[in-house]
Structures are given as structure tokens and as C-alpha cells.
Amino acid sequence: MTSQRNTSRFMVLLLISCLTLSAFSDPDTSFAQTDNRTVLVGIYENPPNVFTSESGKPAGIFIDIIEYIAKMEGWKLRFLSGTWVEGLDRLAKGQIDLMPDIAYTVDHEKIYTFHKVPALSSWFQVYAPKGSKIKTILDLDEKRILVLERSVQQKAFVQLGKGFGLNSTLITVPDYNTMFEMVANGEADAAITNRFNGMMQAKNFGLENTSVVFEPSDLFFAAPKKASGMFLNAIDRQLLNLKKDPQSVYYTSLKKWTSEDIQFELPGWVPVIGLISGVVLIMSLVGSIVLKHRVNARTRELKQINQEMEQRISERTEELAATMEKALAADRIKSAFLATMSHELRTPMNSIIGFTGIMLQGLAGPLNPEQNKQMTMVQNSARHLLALINDVLDISKIEAGQLEFSLTSFDLRLSIENVVKVISPLAQKKGIVLNLDISDNTGTITTDQRRLEQVMLNLLNNAVKFTEKGHVNILCRFKNGHYILSFADMGIGMRPEDLPNLFQPFTQVDTGLSRKHEGTGLGLSISKKILDMMGGSISVESQWGEGSIFTVCIPETTGDLP
Amino acid sequence: MKDTLLIIEDNEQNFYMMRFLLEKNGFTVIGAENGPKGIEMALSQKPSAILLDIQLPEMDGYAVAKELKKHGELADIPIIAVTSYAMVGDREQVLAAGAHGYLEKPIDPETFVADIIQYLPKNR
Numbered sequence: 001m002t003s004q005r006n007t008s009r010f011m012v013l014l015l016i017s018c019l020t021l022s023a024f025s026d027p028d029t030s031f032a033q034t035d036n037r038t039v040l041v042g043i044y045e046n047p048p049n050v051f052t053s054e055s056g057k058p059a060g061i062f063i064d065i066i067e068y069i070a071k072m073e074g075w076k077l078r079f080l081s082g083t084w085v086e087g088l089d090r091l092a093k094g095q096i097d098l099m100p101d102i103a104y105t106v107d108h109e110k111i112y113t114f115h116k117v118p119a120l121s122s123w124f125q126v127y128a129p130k131g132s133k134i135k136t137i138l139d140l141d142e143k144r145i146l147v148l149e150r151s152v153q154q155k156a157f158v159q160l161g162k163g164f165g166l167n168s169t170l171i172t173v174p175d176y177n178t179m180f181e182m183v184a185n186g187e188a189d190a191a192i193t194n195r196f197n198g199m200m201q202a203k204n205f206g207l208e209n210t211s212v213v214f215e216p217s218d219l220f221f222a223a224p225k226k227a228s229g230m231f232l233n234a235i236d237r238q239l240l241n242l243k244k245d246p247q248s249v250y251y252t253s254l255k256k257w258t259s260e261d262i263q264f265e266l267p268g269w270v271p272v273i274g275l276i277s278g279v280v281l282i283m284s285l286v287g288s289i290v291l292k293h294r295v296n297a298r299t300r301e302l303k304q305i306n307q308e309m310e311q312r313i314s315e316r317t318e319e320l321a322a323t324m325e326k327a328l329a330a331d332r333i334k335s336a337f338l339a340t341m342s343h344e345l346r347t348p349m350n351s352i353i354g355f356t357g358i359m360l361q362g363l364a365g366p367l368n369p370e371q372n373k374q375m376t377m378v379q380n381s382a383r384h385l386l387a388l389i390n391d392v393l394d395i396s397k398i399e400a401g402q403l404e405f406s407l408t409s410f411d412l413r414l415s416i417e418n419v420v421k422v423i424s425p426l427a428q429k430k431g432i433v434l435n436l437d438i439s440d441n442t443g444t445i446t447t448d449q450r451r452l453e454q455v456m457l458n459l460l461n462n463a464v465k466f467t468e469k470g471h472v473n474i475l476c477r478f479k480n481g482h483y484i485l486s487f488a489d490m491g492i493g494m495r496p497e498d499l500p501n502l503f504q505p506f507t508q509v510d511t512g513l514s515r516k517h518e519g520t521g522l523g524l525s526i527s528k529k530i531l532d533m534m535g536g537s538i539s540v541e542s543q544w545g546e547g548s549i550f551t552v553c554i555p556e557t558t559g560d561l562p
Numbered sequence: 563m564k565d566t567l568l569i570i571e572d573n574e575q576n577f578y579m580m581r582f583l584l585e586k587n588g589f590t591v592i593g594a595e596n597g598p599k600g601i602e603m604a605l606s607q608k609p610s611a612i613l614l615d616i617q618l619p620e621m622d623g624y625a626v627a628k629e630l631k632k633h634g635e636l637a638d639i640p641i642i643a644v645t646s647y648a649m650v651g652d653r654e655q656v657l658a659a660g661a662h663g664y665l666e667k668p669i670d671p672e673t674f675v676a677d678i679i680q681y682l683p684k685n686r
Contacts, residue, residue, distance in 0.1 A: 343617050346646035350668035351575040357671030358579065363586050386668060406654070 037231075038076040041066060042087035042096040045175050048200040048257035049101040049120065049219070052081060061196070062100030064253035065119055066221065069238040083174040085149050094224040097231075102222035103152040113225055115232040117239040118218035120196070124153045126212035127202040128190040129183060134210040137164050143189035144169045146179045153192045156215040180205035194219075199258065334400055338393060345389045352382045384520075391522035395505060398529045405448035405533070407558055412445045412483060413438050416476060419456040427464045433471040434464075441478045447558040451530050458523040459487045459550050466491030467547070481556045482536075488549040494542040502540060503528040534558045565610035565682060566590040570600035570626060571644070572618050576667070580613065580644070580674070587675045597621030601629055604636055610682055616645040616656065627659040640681045644669065 043058045045051045053059035058079045070077045080087075080096055091099040092111050103122075104114050126145075128134045134143075137160065147154040149172040161168055171188055173179045179191045184205040191207065198209055221235060242250035356379040358364055360372065367375060397403040420434055427434050445452070463472040470490035477484045494502070505525040524538075531538050536554035567584055571577040572595045581591040592607055594600035597618055604612060612630065616623030623643060630636050643656040646667035653664050663681045665674070 343646045346667045347573055347576065347617075350646065351573075351579060353668040354576070354579040354583075354671050354674075358582060361671060363582070363671075 036074055036076070038078055039066075039070060039098060040078045040080055040096045042090055042099040043079045043081040044084045044087050045177055046084070046101055046194075046197050047176075049194070049196050060100070061253050061257050062119060062219075062221065064249055064256075065239070065242065066098065066100065068242065068249040069235055072238055072241075073234050084151065085174055088150060091222060091224055094226055096224075097227065098221045098223055100221050101219050103217040104220055105152055105155075105217075107155070108152075108222065111225070112222040113227045113232060114220045114222055115235040115239070117236045117243070118220060119239060120219040121216065122194040122196055122219055123216040124156060124192055124214050125195050125198050126190050126192055126210045127180075127183070127198050127207040128210050129186075130206060130208050132190070132208075132210065134190060134212060137166070137212050137214070139210075140168050140190065140212065141166045142168060144171060144187075146171050146173050146182055146188045146191040148172070148176065148179065148193075149174055152215070152217060153194070157192055160214055176201060180207060183207055196258065331400070334396075335402060338396055338400070338402070342389075342393055346386075349382065349386050349389065353379065353386065356382060388520045388522075391520045391526060394526050395522055395529075398526070398533075403451075403530075403533065405451065405558065407446055408449055409444045409446045410449050411443070412476065413442050415445075415449060415453060416456065416474065416485075419453055419460055420474065422457060423460045423464055426461070427472070430464065430467070431469060432464055432467050434460075435471055435473045437473065438476040439478060442476050442483070443478070445483060445554070445556055447534055447554065452534070452554070455527040455530055455552065456485065456487075458527050459552070462523065463487045463489035463491065463548075463550070478556075483552075483554050483556065485552040485554070486549055487551075488547065490547040493544045493546050493548050494540075495544050496542075499540060499542065503538070564588060564590045566592060566607060567611050567613060567678070568600065568604055568607065568609040569593045569613040570595075570597065570618065570623075571613070571615040572596060573615070576615075579671075580669070583671055583674055584678070597623075597626040597629070600626060604630060604639065605633060608635070609639060611640045611642060611678065613642050613644050613678070614661065616643055624655065624659040627656070627661050631660040638683060640683065642678060642681050 041058070041063075043050060043052060043063075046060070048060050050058070050060040050062045058081075067077060069075070080090065082090065087096070087099050090096045099112075101120070102108060102112065102114075104118075108114070126134060126140065134140065140161070141164075145157065145168050147157055147170055154170070154172060157170065160166075161170070171182075173182065176191075176193060176197055179188075179193065180201060182188045183191045184207065190210070191202075193202070195213075202209065223232060239250075242248045245251075356375055359367060360375050360379060394403070416436070416438060420436060424434065460472070460474065467489045468491070472490070473486075473488040475484070475486040475488070503524050505522055528538050531552060531554060534554055535558060536552060538553075539551050540548060541551075542548040567589050569577055569580055569591060571580070571593065577593055577595075581593065584591050592603060592609065594603050598621060600612070600614070603609075614623050614626060618626065621629075623645065627641055627643075630639075630641060640662040641660060642663040642665060643661040644665045644667060645656065656664050663677075665677055
């Protein structure tokens with residue numbers, strides 16, 4: 001509603017602005033002497049421009065304007081009511097001095113005289129009963145259209161109809177009231193009126209403005225041909241003054257007749273939209289209140305859930321910390337266990353191996369051959385048990401991440417020779433030749449010497465162990481910051497299917513009771529893990545029945561442990 | 563003159579075995595089954611070398627080594643740790659505690675005596 005009203009106000013202001021501009025552009029501003037003449041003004045019913053009020057007095061925008069002009073010019077005004085046509089006739093005959101609200105046209109110019117400053121600007125608009133479906137000029141085809149007799153609208157619409165090829169019935173009526181009544185009664189389909197009149201009156205008859213608008217025109221006071229120029233100039237002069245001053249009668253009148261007292265006809269959709277909007281708004285409000293309530297409820301729920309979650313998290317964190325502490329404790333226990341195991345197992349082993357050795361050396365007295373044979377078996381079993389203990393402890397330490405390296409820089413050649421020296425007795429015993437081929441660029445290596453020697457010892461021991469006769473070649477090369485060590489034997493070799501699991505714990509190709517090569521089955525697994533930790537690698541090539549080559553690649557320097 | 567060696571060892575079998583091997587090779591062996599008694603014997607007997615077990619009741623081998631080092635008159639007596647500790651860092655820790663040598667159990671009866679002899683002052 002409000003927006004429609006504002007739009008109307010805007011329209012009016014726009015109109016006024018246009019009028020004001022045209023007023024300023026009018027050069028005729030000379031003042032005439034006032035005279036005490038009586039001016040007879042024709043009145044007809046064309047609200048709000050000119051009409052007879054309920055109290056029987058003339059009223060409307062034109063009346064306000066002319067009353068002001070008369071007051072300023074010292075004129076006396078008299079009014080003569082009649083129909084539009086009567087008024088025009090009287091004016092033409094000079095029976096009245098002025099007819100308000102006449103559009104300037106070439107035809108009118110022939111009969112009447114006009115002042116120059118337009119009093120109002122208007123256009124014609126088609127009004128029809130509500131729901132008429134008249135949307136465009138073409139919708140007027142085959143319709144009964146009412147128009148004011150001898151009005152500008154009549155002529156304009158005839159031309160317009162021809163232009164659009166309309167076949168409508170144009171009915172002329174003497175006044176606007178008749179026009180609206182006929183449309184309201186269904187005697188006609190639509191009425192053509194000017195914008196001011198339509199705005200003010202049509203609604204009273206249940207009619208609405210269509211969007212068919214045409215022929216904008218300027219409206220004036222018309223005077224008989226014989227009217228003096230002084231008289232008309234006086235009107236222009238006063239109109240200019242009126243239009244200059246925003247507080248003038250002109251504007252208050254416009255405001256009064258178009259904004260305040262007059263209900264604008266709103267397009268049908270406006271109240272519908274308004275109603276819908278209102279309902280929607282109320283529903284939104286109700287909805288938002290309900291929603292807010294729900295949101296609040298949900299927020300409380302979420303807060304509660306959040307608190308519960310926080311509590312749970314804090315509980316879990318504590319549990320985790322406790323578990324962590326337990327794990328650390330378990331880890332410490334494991335370390336302690338390993339150390340204890342190591343000690344507790346070695347102490348009796350020390351006695352077993354020690355006394356066996358003493359007896360075999362004959363230090364406790366001479367042994368007969370059978371005693372010597374059996375004590376040797378005890379010694380071998382004890383040594384095997386010790387090897388197992390050592391390897392299991394190694395594996396445990398590696399898997400517990402407790403195998404620590406003690407890094408030193410040492411001469412790799414010397415280290416290899418040292419390992420060869422340890423294995424030599426075994427090789428000599430089997431009649432196996434150990435060929436050492438160490439390249440000249442072999443220098444120092446930085447790693448855990450004991451662990452590297454453990455790996456080399458394991459590989460060389462295996463090579464000799466599995467070779468019945470022939471030789472074992474030990475190669476050392478230095479290339480791209482890495483040492484390549486290879487141990488090639490002429491042993492039993494391995495089948496391709498045996499290779500994948502070779503480096504897994506407790507894997508021995510020769511298993512079962514029939515096996516003749518003793519070993520823990522952990523050596524290669526430990527070697528691989530140690531080399532992994534050193535940033536190195538181990539690989540194997542083997543030919544069943546011909547021998548195996550184990551190749552170790554190890555960086556010159558073992559980096560920091562992860 | 564026979565060298566006297568002190569063995570501080572709580573395990574009876576191990577003590578017997580080491581004493582057997584050393585006496586067979588002409589050494590005089592005295593023994594103590596714990597740290598305090600070992601320190602007391604070291605001070606009173608002034609052995610040529612001390613064979614020290616690390617895993618001892620009450621006072622462990624590290625503490626015994628440190629205590630022995632406090633006595634100036636024992637400064638020249640070599641301490642040889644004979645231990646079944648075989649964890650990483652054990653050797654370093656033992657040497658840091660003041661031991662001159664380190665033998666890992668189980669000992670090899672064939673090399674044990676030779677290993678001990680090399681630590682004796684006259685051979686160093």
C-alpha cells in the first residue's frame with residue numbers, strides 16, 4: 001500500500017518537476033495591471049481537476065489555481081456548472097470567460113485561446129471493471145468503449161483505434177459520472193478518462209485502471225477567442241509564480257487532491273500481493289519464533305552434547321595417557337625383561353659351556369673317547385642354544401626398536417679381514433678356500449662395527465657352511481658412496497621358490513630332522529633388519545645345486561636413526 | 563711369584579669355573595660373593611687384577627668399580643668386567659665406570675685365561 005502511495009507521490013513530483021522546468025523556460029513574465037473584472041468559469045464534473053464538491057461548491061486543482069490567481073489579480077470569480085459539452089459551447093460563444101482543464105490541440109486552438117504555461121500534464125487511460133483482462137490496446141477490439149463527448153480523448157482514441165485496426169464500438173457520453181456508471185452497470189466494457197480523473201473516481205464505481213495509456217497532453221484554462229492577451233498573460237504569470245514556490249497553493253492543491261483525499265486505484269495484484277506478503281510475513285514471524293525456539297532448544301542440546309563430548313574427550317585423554325603410561329611402563333618392563341633374560345640365560349650357559357670346555361680340554365682329567373664324543377655333543381648343543389638365545393634377543397631388540405647403533409668410523413678392509421680370520425678355521429677344516437677381492441678405493445666406513453661384522457660373519461659363515469668343497473669369494477667394491485659386499489659360495493644353492501621367504505625369521509631351506517646344517521634360522525632375518533636400519537640392502541642370486549651369491553649394499557655413512 | 567686374582571662373583575658355578583681355569587694356569591684365586599666384601603678384600607690383599615661381575619646383589623658392578631677407583635692404592639689394579647650383560651651400551655658403561663677390560667659371558671674356556679693375562683700390569 002505504502003509503496004504504491006510513494007510511487008504515486010513520486011509520479012506527481014516528477015510531473016511537477018517537468019511543469020516547473022517548462023515554466024522557467026517561458027519567456028513571458030511581464031506583469032499586467034490588475035483589473036476588477038469578473039471572471040466566469042465553467043464548471044463540469046471531472047474530478048479532481050474540476051468538479052462540484054459535496055457542499056455544492058466548485059472544487060478541484062484547477063479551481064484552487066484559478067481562485068489563487070483571481071485573488072492575486074483582484075478578480076471576482078463566478079462559476080457556471082454544466083456538462084463538458086455545455087461548457088465548451090458556452091466558451092465558444094463567449095458566454096463564459098474560462099473553461100478549466102482543456103487539452104491544447106490544433107482543433108481547440110481554432111476555437112479557443114490558450115495561455116502558455118500548462119496548468120497540468122495528463123494522459124488518457126482506459127478504465128475497466130475489475131478482472132476485465134484488458135491489458136493492451138489490442139484487448140479493446142470488439143469492445144464497447146466510452147469516451148467523453150467531443151473530448152480530446154475521443155479524437156485521440158479514434159486515431160489510435162485505426163492505427164491498431166481495432167473494431168471497437170466508441171460510445172460518447174456527456175460526463176464522466178455517466179461513463180463510469182455505464183461501465184459499472186455493464187452497458188459498456190471500458191471508459192477512457194484522464195489520469196487525474198481516473199485516479200480519483202474510477203474506484204468508486206468498482207473500476208480499475210488498465211495498463212492501456214495513451215496521448216499525453218498538457219492541460220490549460222481555455223478562453224474564448226476574443227479574450228485579451230493581458231488576461232491570459234496574468235494567468236501565465238501567476239502560474240509561474242505558483243510553480244516556483246514549493247509551498248504554493250498549486251502544490252498543496254495537487255497534494256490535497258491526488259495524495260491525501262484521493263484513494264488511488266491500486267492494481268488488483270497489489271492488495272493480493274500485500275495480503276500474501278502479510279500472511280507470509282506473519283507466518284515468517286510465527287515461523288521464526290518457532291524456529292528460534294527450536295534453535296534455542298537445539299543449541300541447548302548441542303551445548304549439552306558438546307559438554308558431554310568434552311568430558312568424554314577429557315576422560316579418553318586421561319585413559320589414553322594412562323594407557324600410554326602403561327605402554328611406556330610395558331616398554332620399560334620389556335627392556336628390563338630383555339636385559340634380565342640376557343643375563344639369566346647366559347649365566348647358566350656360561351657354566352655349561354665353560355665346564356664342557358674344561359672337560360674337553362682335559363683340565364679336569366682325561367676323558368675316554370665316548371666321554372669326549374658325548375661332551376662334544378653337549379658343547380655343540382650348548383653353543384647352538386647360546387646362538388639361539390643371542391638371535392632371539394637380537395630380534396626382540398630390533399622389533400622393540402631397542403637395537404641401538406654405536407656409530408664409529410673404521411677401516412672396512414680390516415673389518416672384512418677380521419671376519420675372514422674368524423671363519424678361516426671352519427673353512428680350513430672343510431678344505432674351502434676363501435678368496436678375498438677388496439678394491440683399492442675401499443676406505444673407512446661409518447656405522448656400527450659390531451653389527452656390520454655380525455652381518456658379514458653370518459653371510460660368510462653361511463657360505464662356508466653350505467659349501468662342501470671349492471671356494472668362497474668375498475668381494476668388496478666402492479661405488480657412488482656405497483660399499484658393495486658380495487659373498488659367493490659353491491654350495492647347494494636354492495630353488496627360486498625358496499627365495500621369497502629367505503629373509504623371514506625362522507626360515508631354513510633345509511628343514512626337518514634330516515637337516516645337516518645347523519643354524520638358528522634367524523641369521524638372515526637379523527642381517528636384513530640390521531642392514532635396513534643402516535640404510536642398506538641385501539639381495540640374493542641362487543642356482544640350485546651351483547651356489548648362491550649374497551650381495552650387500554651399504555652406505556659409506558649410516559645416517560641418524562629414525 | 564704367583565699372581566693373586568680377586569673374583570667378585572655371586573654365582574657359585576661361574577666362580578668355581580673361573581677359579582678352576584685360573585688355578586690350572588698357576589694363579590692364586592680369592593673370591594667375594596658381593597661388592598662390599600670384594601672391596602674389603604681388594605684393599606687387604608692387593609690382587610694383581612680384579613674380575614668383576616656386574617649383576618651383583620645390593621651393590622652392582624658399576625658401583626663397585628667406582629668405589630674401587632676411589633682408593634688411590636688400588637689405582638693400578640686392573641678391573642676386568644666379566645658380565646652376561648650383552649645389551650647395547652653395556653661395554654661402554656662398564657668401561658666408563660672404571661673397568662679396564664670387558665669379557666662377555668659365557669666365557670670361552672679355551673681363550674679365557676689368555677684374555678685375562680693380557681690385562682695384567684706386567685703385560686700391558
